Amino acid sequence: MFTGLSFSVGSGASLQVTGANGIGKSSLLRTIAGLVSLTEGELTVEDGDPELTVGEHCHYFGHQNSNKPALTALENLSFWRDFTAPMSKTVFDGSAQAPLAALEMLGIGHTASIPAAYLSAGQGRRLALARLIVTPRPIWLMDEPTSALDTTSEAHLLYLMNLHLKRGGMIITATHTELALSKKQKLHLQAAELA
């Protein structure tokens, strides 16, 4: 349960959520994504699409890649593009990459016809990241986004994250690593003191 928690993230800004293991960083991201229901309090997207939930404004990049093992890398991305609805341009005017272009941007174009089950840990992580750019959504929720990525992939990821911010997107990330993001705000979670 969160108490005394209040934050806002503006267009083009990132929020880095920090705190000790088990304090609730992932739970907070999962709550914003709508995977955990909110029992108290309120989450809103100002100037968002009133027909959609807060979670439907977000891409959630969690600990699990959620790649479908029997589908090829390209089929995985095509599935996610069709599954995640884009925002109307008045809500968020991000740019969408075609699935193959997205794989190439993430440096895994050569894995397009390989079933996701056979990808390495880092390739699987990159495939999960490619989902963020096949459908434009304004809010990226990213849980430990750099885990399993090599130095080059990490630099590429930071480039994509900063590009998203430059286009007016928002990023909320839970991480123990300092990320070089523009317009960065911090939210540090700590255990409440019991009376």
Ligand SMILES: Nc1ncnc2c1ncn2[C@@H]1O[C@H](COP(=O)(O)OP(=O)(O)OP(=O)(O)O)[C@@H](O)[C@H]1O
């Ligand atoms: N599905 C679940 N069911 C019950 N309790 C859970 C569940 N997921 C997490 N928790 C509990 O909620 C608390 C917060 O977990 P959470 O994963 O949000 O922490 P975290 O800050 O992200 O930790 P870490 O830095 O280790 O990733 C922990 O005590 C954890 O045991």
